Amino acid sequence: MNAMNDVGGANGWILAxxxxxxxxxxxxxxxxNRKLRDMExxx
Amino acid sequence: MESLTKTILPWLLWLWLVxxxxxxxxxxxxxxGFRGSSRILFFHVPMxxxxxxxxxxxxxxxxxxxxxxxxxxxxRSAAAAVELGLAFGVLATVTGxxxxxxxxxAYWNWDPRQTSILVALLFYAAYLALRAALEDRETRARLSxxxxxxxxxxxxxxxxxxxxxxxxxxxxxxxxxxxxKVDMDGKMVLVLMSSLAGFTALYFWLHNLQCRIAELAERxxxxxxxxx
Numbered sequence: 173m174n175a176m177n178d179v180g181g182a183n184g185w186i187l188a189x190x191x192x193x194x195x196x197x198x199x200x201x202x203x204x205n206r207k208l209r210d211m212e213x214x215x
Numbered sequence: 216m217e218s219l220t221k222t223i224l225p226w227l228l229w230l231w232l233v234x235x236x237x238x239x240x241x242x243x244x245x246x247x248g249f250r251g252s253s254r255i256l257f258f259h260v261p262m263x264x265x266x267x268x269x270x271x272x273x274x275x276x277x278x279x280x281x282x283x284x285x286x287x288x289x290x291r292s293a294a295a296a297v298e299l300g301l302a303f304g305v306l307a308t309v310t311g312x313x314x315x316x317x318x319x320x321a322y323w324n325w326d327p328r329q330t331s332i333l334v335a336l337l338f339y340a341a342y343l344a345l346r347a348a349l350e351d352r353e354t355r356a357r358l359s360x361x362x363x364x365x366x367x368x369x370x371x372x373x374x375x376x377x378x379x380x381x382x383x384x385x386x387x388x389x390x391x392x393x394x395x396k397v398d399m400d401g402k403m404v405l406v407l408m409s410s411l412a413g414f415t416a417l418y419f420w421l422h423n424l425q426c427r428i429a430e431l432a433e434r435x436x437x438x439x440x441x442x443x
Contacts (some may be wrong), residue, residue: 182253183240183254185313185317186240186252186254186255186258187240189255189258189310189313190236190258193258193306193310194232194236197417200421201420201421201424203293203423204424204425204428207428208424208427208428209429211232211428211431211435212431212434212436214435215432215435
């Protein structure tokens with residue numbers, strides 16, 4: 173658990189980067205999924 | 216069975232990736248000499264790895280297109296792989312630049328590894344530019360496949376050979392170091408390998424979705440083209 177002690181320091185920016193990257197990937201997946209569903213419905 | 220893989224596998228993958236994130240921050244110790252900033256390794260390396268896998272997959276799919284009956288699905292698969300490879304390559308470059316700012320004091324240092332990934336990204340951006348410039352579907356597929364096959368030589372050289380040819384680099388030793396060994400704490404290796412597996416699975420999932428969308432879009436375009 174000692175790893176979380178420096179959240180405000182060296183780990184802070186890595187947490188922020190992760191938050192941005194994973195949110196981006198998740199939203200992109202949702203977008204692809206919705207697009208695919210709409211296109212299959214159109215067909 | 217298909218619906219099972221469609222519903223359960225994505226959730227298992229998300230669970231796996233959540234486990235990787237927790238493992239990176241709570242389980243793996245920081246690397247000696249790098250403090251907490253070494254944790255970027257668990258995301259930066261898999262992103263670079265996935266971009267390499269994607270570029271390699273694009274080359275293989277292009278070979279299958281050229282020598283396997285010119286099936287359009289191989290062309291679509293190669294294009295989707297390059298798009299994803301570029302996306303993950305940019306993410307690897309950005310996370311690397313952020314780490315460079317923390318450790319080396321500047322975002323960009325023209326380090327051999329930074330330079331080689333930049334050249335690789337430009338090479339594959341040119342692939343997309345080539346595709347965008349050609350209107351005829353078959354010409355586009357044939358020329359871009361030939362270009363991506365060239366990438367089967369270019370990508371391994373830029374990712375693995377060129378950075379090792381440099382006499383001096385600021386970049387830490389690669390996971391498999393110059394002596395061919397993995398000189399890393401066991402817990403770090405476990406989290407890194409789990410992350411590599413998770414990111415690779417995520418790539419295949421995204422690639423599958425993109426290929427299905429491209430196929431439907433192509434079908435729709437050809438139907439609209441057939442209408443009087």
